[in-house]
Amino acid sequence: MLNPGGRTPLVGRQRELGLLGQRLEEAARAAGSVVLVRGEPGVGKTRLLSEFAAEAKAAGWQVLAGSAYDGEGMPPYLPFTEALREYVRGIPLEALRAHLNESGPEVGLVAPDIERRLPDLAGSQSGGPEERRYRLFESVRDFLLGSPGRSGASGLVLILDDLHWADNRTSSIWITPSTPMPTAESSSPTASSRC
Numbered sequence: 001m002l003n004p005g006g007r008t009p010l011v012g013r014q015r016e017l018g019l020l021g022q023r024l025e026e027a028a029r030a031a032g033s034v035v036l037v038r039g040e041p042g043v044g045k046t047r048l049l050s051e052f053a054a055e056a057k058a059a060g061w062q063v064l065a066g067s068a069y070d071g072e073g074m075p076p077y078l079p080f081t082e083a084l085r086e087y088v089r090g091i092p093l094e095a096l097r098a099h100l101n102e103s104g105p106e107v108g109l110v111a112p113d114i115e116r117r118l119p120d121l122a123g124s125q126s127g128g129p130e131e132r133r134y135r136l137f138e139s140v141r142d143f144l145l146g147s148p149g150r151s152g153a154s155g156l157v158l159i160l161d162d163l164h165w166a167d168n169r170t171s172s173i174w175i176t177p178s179t180p181m182p183t184a185e186s187s188s189p190t191a192s193s194r195c
Contacts, residue, residue: 010051013044020052024061027155049159062087062153064144068166076169077110079160080140084111087147093117103146104139106132110173137173 010017016037023035037045053063066082068074075081088096088111097118100107105121108114115121127135147156163171 010044010047013048013051016048017051017055020048021055024052024056024059024157032155046161049161053157053159056157060154061157062147062155063157063159064147065159065161067161068163068170070162070165074165074167076167077173079163079166079170080110080173081112083158083160084143085113088113088117097121099143099146103142104135106136106139107143109136110140133169140173 020035020037023033027033037048039045049065053065057063064083064087066079066084068079084107091099096114100114100118100121105114108118108121126132144156144158147153160166
């Protein structure tokens with residue numbers, strides 16, 4: 001039996017979906033949070049997050065989602081690149097430029113669509129590698145936190161799936177000394193040491 005969205009109904013995860021819904025309600029009243037969805041491979045973490053994303057969208061939240069993948073040669077920050085792609089492609093050009101003026105042009109290093117849409121954009125190359133990486137992390141965080149206001153959404157839900165496959169740079173991008181981003185992520189416990 002298929003539900004109206006053409007998918008089979010979610011079975012046996014109502015408790016977990018309810019907990020995610022509670023966290024979303026809490027985020028609406030506060031500064032947000034990070035939720036880690038863990039479990040063995042194949043137990044339905046991705047499906048659970050997909051159902052949660054649909055509920056969050058229906059409630060007026062902006063949902064951005066990206067995944068890490070198992071394999072050599074995956075570009076750094078790929079889950080963030082995927083998560084930002086639809087937003088960056090859909091926002092009006094002048095609104096994108098204004099958003100980048102507030103958050104910093106370094107976001108273009110993670111979201112190549114920004115550089116394609118705004119080829120005149122130049123990020124700062126001053127400072128050492130650690131300073132540039134910190135500026136990149138802060139810029140991405142500020143860009144993400146500013147996106148719901150630009151889209152008219154209630155808030156932002158960022159879903160990063162399969163982070164156990166992510167490289168160290170990707171895993172550390174949202175762990176900066178400043179405010180954490182409201183995030184839901186999934187990983188398998190067998191690979192959690194890689195995060």
